[in-house]
Amino acid sequence: MKTDHRSPCPISSFLDLWGDRWTLIIIRDMLVGKRRFSDLEAGNERVPASILANRMKQLTELGVAKRVQYSERPPRFEYHLTDKGKALRPVLIAMSDWSEQNLDDRWHTPDWFREGRSAPGRD
Amino acid sequence: MKTDHRSPCPISSFLDLWGDRWTLIIIRDMLVGKRRFSDLEAGNERVPASILANRMKQLTELGVAKRVQYSERPPRFEYHLTDKGKALRPVLIAMSDWSEQNLDDRWHTPDWFREGRSAPGRD
């Protein structure tokens, strides 16, 4: 995924950054409260580890996530969404709305997600 | 792009359909009032014709656009967004909002777009 913009249009610029099949799924899981590589990897849609590693590097470089060491020995890291990352929630909600109204048999997005909270029991 | 869904999550299902770098740019241009292949091809971001043709086939199959013949001889077609397609506007607006708030020097999305209209002079 490239980070240079095809045009100054805010929509196309958004897609330059997040227009692929995995990145916003990772963001969704982080909004829900997942922080660790293994948690993100084990999600419903099974992101391949190679892609997950690439995306986390990107998210970090773009200032949407922060890589934080939570254990020295053994060295272990987790990722935290920044405000820039948390600000993506309305986009995901708009996507949910469209899917729930136009596709069959999708899960209903929980209210706590729409209202800006993590999953109950997460964080 | 596949159309089968990785999970019943409405967000991931949305991305199964629209999670690439071109499709929503095409939808943006159609929301703005563009209907013809050549108009869409000549947009700001220069979609390759091969990709545009694939996407228009998809959009048509998914019931988001309709292919309408507007001339018999020579045979000429244009595409019209269905309600399902028009319903994508809020997603694009949410993307615009994020970009305008978090990226530098993007165009400002015009009010007529936010308010659900075509470009002045279009349609």
Added chain:
DNA sequence: TCCAGTTACTTTCGAATCGAAAGCTACCAT
């Protein structure tokens, strides 16, 4: 001490997709 397990990745490599360019079909206009 040896072995299995955990976490956070990286590497490999064939397959799928992308995209620039050129080509094609069916016209119309000069």
Added chain:
DNA sequence: ATGGTAGCTTTCGATTCGAAAGTAACTGGA
């Protein structure tokens, strides 16, 4: 006849994807 336009399709090298296996740095148990 020659050129132009519209709506595509084809070609093909380059990029990206993604399943699987491998690696580093440990911990905890037998």
